[in-house]
Amino acid sequence: MVDTTYPGAIEQCNGVDDDCDTVVDNDIPTPTYARRVQHEDPQYQDYFGSDLANVGDVDGDGLDDLAIGMRSEDLPAGSHLGLVRVVSSADFSTICEATLPAPSFQDNLGWSVASAKGDLNGNATDDFVVGLPFYDNPPYSNSGAVAAFNLPDCAFIRLMVDPLMDSSDKLGTSIASIGDVDNDYVPDIAAGSTRSSLSVG
Numbered sequence: 001m002v003d004t005t006y007p008g009a010i011e012q013c014n015g016v017d018d019d020c021d022t023v024v025d026n027d028i029p030t031p032t033y034a035r036r037v038q039h040e041d042p043q044y045q046d047y048f049g050s051d052l053a054n055v056g057d058v059d060g061d062g063l064d065d066l067a068i069g070m071r072s073e074d075l076p077a078g079s080h081l082g083l084v085r086v087v088s089s090a091d092f093s094t095i096c097e098a099t100l101p102a103p104s105f106q107d108n109l110g111w112s113v114a115s116a117k118g119d120l121n122g123n124a125t126d127d128f129v130v131g132l133p134f135y136d137n138p139p140y141s142n143s144g145a146v147a148a149f150n151l152p153d154c155a156f157i158r159l160m161v162d163p164l165m166d167s168s169d170k171l172g173t174s175i176a177s178i179g180d181v182d183n184d185y186v187p188d189i190a191a192g193s194t195r196s197s198l199s200v201g
Contacts, residue, residue, distance in 0.1 A: 069110030131172025144171030
């Protein structure tokens with residue numbers, strides 16, 4: 001083992017006496033966390049927390065709440081379908097869960113999650129959007145899509161796809177609300193498509 005400590009070194013929080021003063025990690029507080037939310041029944045490759053988003057105060061307790069992506073969560077309809085759970089930031093209790101009405105194998109719903117920062121369906125509540133880059137839109141496989149869900153009940157609103165889609169485009173790999181770009185009083189969404197092929201000429 002190579003001795004990497006020496007007198008005068010900056011002490012780091014690494015379990016090593018970096019500055020050779022015989023005190024390990026002196027004057028460095030032990031990292032702590034305020035609270036931790038975790039899956040109540042974790043399974044291999046659930047990817048609980050694959051993405052997170054602040055979705056505002058959904059339950060009316062004065063605290064902003066959290067949408068948690070679980071992109072490979074298995075559901076009764078099949079495996080690796082994914083879901084998004086909206087939880088209260090007060091106690092991490094579940095407010096609602098979002099899934100597709102007709103999910104397919106390896107949709108990976110929850111790969112990306114974002115607040116819409118506005119109302120998408122006209123019911124005067126802010127909604128949220130979710131990317132599912134492995135969504136198949138026959139005949140195109142893994143073309144991807146973005147799903148919109150209502151708050152506070154996680155009801156499915158609609159699915160958005162690229163009209164110029166192709167296989168393996170993976171629309172929805174990343175997602176963000178970008179405000180009302182076209183001035184139609186409905187929030188607009190930007191979605192990344194990491195494998196999209198562009199024709200230039």
